[in-house]
Amino acid sequence: MTRNKVSGQDLAKLAMIRSNVSSFLRNCGETFVVGSGERLLDVAPQDHEGAAPYFPTARISTFDIDPESGCDYIGDICKKNANIADGYFSYVVCTEVLEHVRRPFEAVDEIERMLKPAGLVFVTTPFNFRIHGPLPDCWRFTEYGLRELFSNFEILQLSPLEDVDRFLMPIQYTLVARKRA
Template identity: 40%
Template sequence: MATPSKFDNDTFLPAREHLNDFLKKWAISLRHESGKLLEVGPQDRSLVSESFGNFAIDTLDIVDTYSPTIIGDITKTNHHIPDSTYDCVVCMEVIEHTLNPFDAVKEIRRILKDGGYLLISAPLNWRIHGPIPDCWRITEHGWKALLRDFDIIEIDSLETPERELFPIKYNVAAKCNKNKATLDSELVFRYI
């Protein structure tokens, strides 16, 4: 087992607060919305269920350890979830643990309603962590490629102190756009 560094210890709480603040902000922003929300991989966290009370909430996890509403793999087609079921999907700090993040986003898009919200996050400048596997780190440009067929509303970063262009983590808010089919040549990235 790896021993956390001073950097890990110094940034863990700010990273958690950054994630929580993002969720609380979007819960307020979506307070007049209703319908169904799916939280992917919530483990034993309760902030989504506490903050998004205006939605009927399901949870999805690949294992039954934390008694999710649905046991399934977000990187596969979950045939027991019909197309366009959810008005909002929350997938915080999960995508880096999937074997294929592009398939995860494809499945999220399938189960979201057109115009539905996606709240998603992942660390960038963070050590390998559990649950295993921990496979990916996604940059600002990576989020634009991964969510190419969503309308990105916000890419929120927690900057690493004294290390420009290497944020600790990203939180992203996007809307599902079922009519979008962006080609690689159409992607636009911020010049660095």
């Protein structure tokens, strides 16, 4: 018996998640017009394409906890990062990150602090997906959990990526929220 083999079902869901993240960011880049030179923070883009292809007019900075990541800012999204001023960014992209943080409410508080008034955050997070790296993989959020996490924001969009084979068990959620002015 092979215990460490990733199942075909999980590989298919991963492909759906990655495709959904790309579609979501493309839609955000087209729908929520990023003015030329506005600052956007891409949280933990890791090995994926990140936000840059979808927000071509933004001044993009990257952020990660890993000092080897090569990101512009190294820090913990769950703590105040003194090297980033309050209200510095117009936009924050946080895709497939919140499930990995140890203190998600503090992470959302830090995102709120870094955003300008009326700034937007673009979030994706898996729900019905296997434990995955980078570890730790701590959380899965329902629609209701995301509404609670972002209760200080105005939620503009909150959409599930439905699993046609499992009623009320979406694969992933996408969220667009505005910081209250």
